[in-house]
Amino acid sequence: MACDLNQNDEQRQILDAATALLEESFPVSRSLGDDQERIDKLAEFGAFALALDDDLGGTGFTLVEEVLLHVRFGRHIVPAGALAAPVAARIAAELGDNDLAREIATGQIAVSAGILAGDRLRTLDDTKAKLALVFDRRRLELVEIANADGETATGLGQGAELTEFPFVATTRIGASNSASILNVADLLVSAQLLGIAEAARDLAVSYAGMRRQFGKxxxxxxxxxxxxxxxAISAEMLSAQLDMAAIAQRDSRDDAAFQTAAARLLAPRVALANARLCIQVHGGIGFSAEADAHRFLKQAHLLRQLGGGAAMLDLASPMAPHR
Amino acid sequence: MDLTFSPADEAFRLTARKWLADNVPADRAPYEGQASRDFALAWLARCNEGGWAGIAWPEAYGGRGLPPERLVIWYEEYVRSRAPSVLDCTFVALNHAGPTLIACGNEEQKAFHLPRILSGNSVWCQGFSEPGSGSDLASLSTTAVIDGDELVVNGQKIWTSYADIADYQELLVRTEKGSKRHQGLSWVICDMKAPGITVRPIRNMAGVSHFAEVFYDDVRIPLTNVVGALNDGWRVAMTTLGFERKTAAIGLQLELSVRVEDLILLAQAQPGSAMAERLAELRAETAALRAMTYRTLFRQPATTFDGSLVRLRFAELSQAIHQIAMDILGPDGLVDSHWTHDYLEAYSETIAGGTAEIQRNIIAERILGLPRE
Structure with a gap:
């Protein structure tokens, strides 16, 4: 044990395996629609249980590997439900319902990610999930939506599917404002936003190397x-901060909340900036629905609604001056 | 991935913190001239007595050969204790000339110069840039002709920091007549008191003179002052690029973390105000710069050019922090203070050592693999 920020063999192996699955099941160019079958494959892969306790189906990996995995999810624009599931499983366990935690972690019970808009719950997908994880600023709530009457709507220029429920019609299961679970949620959101920033960078670079004008x-x-x-600079900045925060949270370091808040604050800015530049570098085709550039922008808009809002200036800096 | 410091590392942290608390000078460093030299050398001598000079240098040359864990701890404690900026007139000697001599110098050169550097008895400056060779350093044209056992140097250097108070200069000259670009250059030790050298200080936009033009008129330098092989100067100059990133640059980058804390105190921003949001963002960006610094120390770089990413991030963040300081100060920013001084000085960050534009070209071509122009 010392200082080493290289990924080890075990980490590379699980990330390679995940990437193979994502390339097959979650191509970035895919039409909107029922993603549940795809998400089931992630559950089968063990993605949601990865860093949970062994008795909840955990496989001995830690939050650091889980965060790295969610960066890959971000690159493939995996629906937000894949982010809600591992957080919801933690909340169920905190509420003492280990059976529910296991069912969520193994994908037997699907969970949507949702936000509150006035008296309505808006989930960020059209899945027929039984549960929704509601991101309400610094509070997370697990509710059952299976029997609530949902109304689907499209969003972001027909680039997203949303479902709206009267919040009173949902069945409340339980809430959490545990700092640890909030940090995990913020880290996973930040990780997916980093994935978007990296994929947008790579797509732009690849197009810039291929598209010719003025003879070059x-x-x-x-x-x-x-x-x-x-x-590249923005993605590197966020990536370094995310590693720092994930390690701090995994090791329960004093600065975990500070590092996580920093990552979560930067993540949407970086993802949106890279997505915008990716569109710009593509020129005309970047403005079309046919190219993939806009997909990164829209996913960043969806993800940034989830969590965040920690009071960055109220947290103690690990670099506070001594005098 | 781990960032675990051992109990011995943590004890080292406390030792460093205690020593710094007892020894950091209360006064701010003077900005220029002999006073700045005296202050910097006294501080370095004090560090050396305490065993804190050249901590990254090999033990065989009087350093401590500390591993990166200890280096980052030292520099964190250094900046948190508000020790003098590492970017003073000892910077070139400790972080560039010294390490170059260690890597490429002969035993005589090392035995003479290295102890003088560490003990705070010599100041070095860097003679690389020329009026016609800034970002395009390899086009430099200051010449040196062999005459007997000496080199005779003619030409001009510019933007030479601390040339007016330096004892020696790491001087890059063209020793092969008609050679092009990186070929035919030599790295030589130039005694700044040699006849034929004229130093003309340049006042910068912050109103101080810490850099200068240097003119060479038939300056005679013994051939024994060539470091490495004759005509192999480019390689010699580049050997320390990696080293540079692993030493005092850490201190500069980490210092912004303290600067941003000062800024937050200075601002007293209302929670929820636009200024509070801007400061929160700067604080997060500064945390991320520290995380990038950790990466340069503890992660194998993907390319030899990865340092450009953190170098450029540092430069632009430093400017952003000082711009906000001027916004916060308002009319008080007009009066010269360390904030105003540092704000003006920060304009050099995106120019010195390769402009931001050149750094972006390097990132795009060497890291991302985009085609060259």
Whole structure:
């Protein structure tokens, strides 16, 4: 045990296996629709139980591996339900309902991610999930939506499917404001936003190397190069901070809340900035629904609604001056 | 992935903290001239007596050869104790010239210069940039012709920090007539008191003179002052690039973490105000810069150019922090203070050592693999 920020073999193996599954089941270019079958495959893979206690189906990995896995999820625009499930399982366990925790972790019970809009619960998908995890600022609540009357609607220029429920019609299961679970939720959201930022960077770089104008690849022009460099700097900044925060939270360090809040604050800004630049680098085709660039932008808008809001300035910095 | 410091590391942290609390000078460092030299050398001598000079240098050369865990602890404690900025007139000697001599110098050069550097008895400056060779350093044209057992140097350098108070200069000159670009250059030790050297200080936009133009008019330098092989100067100059990133640059980057805490205190922003939001973002970005610094120390880089990412992030974050300081200060920002001074000085961050634009080209071409122009 010392300081080492390299991924080890075990971590690379699980990430490679996850990537293979994601490339098959979650191509970025896919039409909207019922993702439940795909999400079931992630559950089968053990994605939701990864870092849980052994008696809840955990496989001995830690929050750090789980965060790295969610970066990959972000790259493939995996629906927010994949983020809600592992958080909901933790809440169920905290409420003392280990059976429910196991059922969520193994994918037997599906969970949607939702937010409150006035007196309505808005879930960020059209899944027929039985439960929803409600992100309500610094509070998380697990509710049953199976018997509530949901109304689906499209969002973000027909780029997202949403379902709205009268919140009073849902069945409340229990809530949590545990700092540890809130931090986990913020880390997973940040991880997916990083995945978006990285994928947007890679897509832009790949297009800039291929698309030719004025007799050369547009990536040979400094204006395009500098957009791409900015995307690389932003992604590196967030990625470094996310590692720092995930390790701090896994090891219950004093600065875990500070590091997590920093990552969660930066994540949507970085993801949105990279998504915007990715569209710009693509030029005309970037504005079309056919290209993938806009998908990253829209997923970033969805994810940034989940959690966050920690009072960054009220948390003690690990670098406070001594005098 | 782990960031676990051993109990011995934690004890080291407390030792460093205690020593710094007892020894950091109460006064701020003077900005320029002989006073800045005296202050910096006295501080370095004090560090050396305490065993804190050249902590990254190998033990064989008077350093402590500390592993990265201890280096980051030292620099964290250093900046949290408000010790003098590492970017003073001892910076080149400790972080560039010294390590270059260690890597490429002969025994005589090392035996003479290294102890003088660590004990705070010599100041070095860097003679690389020229009026016609800034970002494009390899185009430099200051020449050195062999005459007997000496080199005769003619030409001009510019932006040479601390040239007016330096004893020695790491000087990059063209020793092969008609050579192009990186070929035919040599890295030589130049005595700044040699006849034929004229130093003309340049006042910068912050109103102080810590850099200068240096003119060479038939300056004679013994051939024994060539470091590494003759005409192999480019390689010699580049050997320390990696080293540079693993030493005092850490201190500069971490110092912003303290600076942003000062800024938050200075602002007294209302919770929820636009200023509070901006400060929260800066605090998060500064935390992330520290995380990037940890990466440079504890992670194998994907390319040799990865340092450009953190270098550029540091430069732009430093400017952003000082710009906000001026917003907070309002009319008080007009009066010269350390905030105003540092705000003006920060304009050099995206220019010195490779402009932000060149850094972005490097990132795009060497890290992302985009085609060269």
């Amino acid at each position: 690849p547009i990536g040979a022009f400094q204006a395009i190069k500098h957009h791409c460099a900015n995307m």
